[in-house]
Amino acid sequence: MLTLQEIQNAHQRIKPFIHKTPVLTNQYLNKHFNTEIFFKCENFQKAGAFKARGAHHAVFSLTESEAQKGVVTHSSGNHAQALALAAKNRGIKAYIIMPSNAPEVKKNAVKDYGAEIIICEPTLKSREETCNQVARETGAQIIPPYNDVRIIAGQGTAALEFFEVVDDLDYILVPVGGGGLLSGSAIVAKSVSLKTKVIGVEPKGADDAYQSFKSGKLIPQTNPQTIADGLRTSLGDINFKYIQQYVDEIITVEESTIKNAMQLIWERMKIVIEPSSAVPLAALLEEKINIVNKKAGIIVSGGNIDLKNFHW
Amino acid sequence: MLTLQEIQNAHQRIKPFIHKTPVLTNQYLNKHFNTEIFFKCENFQKAGAFKARGAHHAVFSLTESEAQKGVVTHSSGNHAQALALAAKNRGIKAYIIMPSNAPEVKKNAVKDYGAEIIICEPTLKSREETCNQVARETGAQIIPPYNDVRIIAGQGTAALEFFEVVDDLDYILVPVGGGGLLSGSAIVAKSVSLKTKVIGVEPKGADDAYQSFKSGKLIPQTNPQTIADGLRTSLGDINFKYIQQYVDEIITVEESTIKNAMQLIWERMKIVIEPSSAVPLAALLEEKINIVNKKAGIIVSGGNIDLKNFHW
Numbered sequence: 001m002l003t004l005q006e007i008q009n010a011h012q013r014i015k016p017f018i019h020k021t022p023v024l025t026n027q028y029l030n031k032h033f034n035t036e037i038f039f040k041c042e043n044f045q046k047a048g049a050f051k052a053r054g055a056h057h058a059v060f061s062l063t064e065s066e067a068q069k070g071v072v073t074h075s076s077g078n079h080a081q082a083l084a085l086a087a088k089n090r091g092i093k094a095y096i097i098m099p100s101n102a103p104e105v106k107k108n109a110v111k112d113y114g115a116e117i118i119i120c121e122p123t124l125k126s127r128e129e130t131c132n133q134v135a136r137e138t139g140a141q142i143i144p145p146y147n148d149v150r151i152i153a154g155q156g157t158a159a160l161e162f163f164e165v166v167d168d169l170d171y172i173l174v175p176v177g178g179g180g181l182l183s184g185s186a187i188v189a190k191s192v193s194l195k196t197k198v199i200g201v202e203p204k205g206a207d208d209a210y211q212s213f214k215s216g217k218l219i220p221q222t223n224p225q226t227i228a229d230g231l232r233t234s235l236g237d238i239n240f241k242y243i244q245q246y247v248d249e250i251i252t253v254e255e256s257t258i259k260n261a262m263q264l265i266w267e268r269m270k271i272v273i274e275p276s277s278a279v280p281l282a283a284l285l286e287e288k289i290n291i292v293n294k295k296a297g298i299i300v301s302g303g304n305i306d307l308k309n310f311h312w
Numbered sequence: 313m314l315t316l317q318e319i320q321n322a323h324q325r326i327k328p329f330i331h332k333t334p335v336l337t338n339q340y341l342n343k344h345f346n347t348e349i350f351f352k353c354e355n356f357q358k359a360g361a362f363k364a365r366g367a368h369h370a371v372f373s374l375t376e377s378e379a380q381k382g383v384v385t386h387s388s389g390n391h392a393q394a395l396a397l398a399a400k401n402r403g404i405k406a407y408i409i410m411p412s413n414a415p416e417v418k419k420n421a422v423k424d425y426g427a428e429i430i431i432c433e434p435t436l437k438s439r440e441e442t443c444n445q446v447a448r449e450t451g452a453q454i455i456p457p458y459n460d461v462r463i464i465a466g467q468g469t470a471a472l473e474f475f476e477v478v479d480d481l482d483y484i485l486v487p488v489g490g491g492g493l494l495s496g497s498a499i500v501a502k503s504v505s506l507k508t509k510v511i512g513v514e515p516k517g518a519d520d521a522y523q524s525f526k527s528g529k530l531i532p533q534t535n536p537q538t539i540a541d542g543l544r545t546s547l548g549d550i551n552f553k554y555i556q557q558y559v560d561e562i563i564t565v566e567e568s569t570i571k572n573a574m575q576l577i578w579e580r581m582k583i584v585i586e587p588s589s590a591v592p593l594a595a596l597l598e599e600k601i602n603i604v605n606k607k608a609g610i611i612v613s614g615g616n617i618d619l620k621n622f623h624w
Contacts, residue, residue: 022334044582263619266584266619267617267618267619270356270583270585270615271582271583271584272579272582272583272584273582306579307575307578307579
């Protein structure tokens with residue numbers, strides 16, 4: 001099992017390439033909730049999301065001979081940009097498999113980091129097959145977006161920095177999609193703080209982690225319906241094991257509350273976050289846990305949005 | 313004439329009540345412009361804009377007996393919230409005259425700070441008359457939004473903090489509406505730095521400062537047409553004198569460029585700014601000044617927006 005020590009090692013390894021993102025608070029929200037809420041702002045992270053942490057850790061964990069032939073993944077989201085950047089920083093090649101319907105803006109972001117984009121059919125099957133094929137043909141290492149201990153260790157470094165700033169959180173709330181951020185955060189929280197409850201938060205329209213956690217067996221996500229595009233994926237089996245062991249509770253929230261939470265953060269905190277990042281605050285708005293006079297920490301996962309898609 | 317010393321005194325006076333806002337940079341923008349751009353982020357200021365500085369300075373400059381009877385202003389914008397907050401912090405009453413067509417969201421923000429709102433007809437004449445009448449009846453001190461040396465000294469403190477962080481700016485770019493921020497910034501810049509050029513930037517659709525600067529006489533703004541709602545007002549005559557003395561150039565920019573600049577800052581820097589704050593970056597996008605390999609500072613004036621009004 002992954003330990004705190006390995007996450008601390010990951011932190012040392014990736015430090016030169018990532019931002020130590022700020023922890024922000026907001027007077028209005030604290031007053032509104034009668035509590036103290038701390039936001040670890042990974043929307044200010046390199047490539048706009050916490051994904052830069054895991055990607056850099058995975059890429060810089062490769063031996064010289066492994067790295068030589070490059071890395072490959074399939075993603076149309078933040079992992080694609082993060083891996084492209086990490087590969088650029090190591091000076092190696094990245095192949096990014098993207099579905100033919102991926103938005104231009106996402107393709108351009110990946111190209112900007114110098115990665116090679118390979119277009120496939122917009123199905124999971126085609127994505128995985130193309131990815132495996134590229135790996136076979138080029139010898140590139142596959143770097144999955146979350147179901148991977150190197151990735152989990154990297155993502156856990158956000159919580160590590162968070163506890164450096166606020167060491168007595170009563171709660172840490174983390175959005176859960178594939179589970180990389182939640183499992184990494186949970187390992188850290190339970191290692192450094194006896195009192196901190198670790199809460200995963202998920203859209204009701206993509207509640208596979210909640211269903212899996214409740215039933216004790218991994219239930220894949222089918223047909224997710226949520227604005228939180230980063231949380232539509234299925235929980236990974238490696239992530240699930242850590243979540244079962246270290247997470248206290250998984251909470252689901254309504255779409256309308258996610259939007260309200262996002263608007264609150266934009267308008268009150270003046271920071272741009274993506275919908276997935278609003279999901280933990282939505283749990284507080286729905287009063288799913290009692291945080292009065294408690295210290296609650298929220299990991300803001302990212303800030304990559306296409307403004308043209310937003311109508312308030 | 314107002315001096316650096318008075319702005320330093322203002323800073324000491326208001327320090328307990330305002331945020332020392334961060335200075336941010338963005339790798340993408342620096343690469344794009346082949347330069348270094350520094351953003352002094354007053355969107356993170358108390359009440360969401362630099363206006364908190366001037367309002368606090370004016371309110372805390374009052375003698376005890378003056379302050380006793382409260383303060384009054386007419387504003388539907390950031391000055392209204394700023395003055396309400398400053399009065400609250402001094403523990404005195406604020407009367408805010410607002411036009412009947414002011415948005416609910418703005419009225420609520422002012423009410424949240426405990427101020428008394430007095431509604432008038434939506435004309436400048438009615439606003440001024442109502443303000444004078446309230447002042448007469450209550451004995452409250454009138455605190456104008458910009459045409460006032462106490463306000464100018466307060467607004468200048470943003471530039472003071474800016475030069476503490478980056479002391480060798482080649483340019484400082486400041487949006488200009490009433491001219492409080494620009495005149496205060498110009499006094500500071502010219503006092504602390506021989507090399508810094510001070511540039512005011514204004515929407516082409518509300519170019520009274522540009523016209524006034526060019527012709528050497530104050531030309532009032534009539535029928536302003538711009539998304540930058542903070543910059544629709546006429547330049548104040550007191551502000552104009554400082555601008556004539558200390559500002560190097562006033563540049564005007566197109567509406568479409570303001571929107572592009574705002575989108576760039578939201579999407580790339582992950583911060584929420586109001587349209588007025590995007591105006592200086594618009595000047596760089598229009599290549600109105602050559603900043604290659606130079607250090608350019610931009611004062612981001614505020615972040616108060618109603619997301620419902622935005623369609624990208």
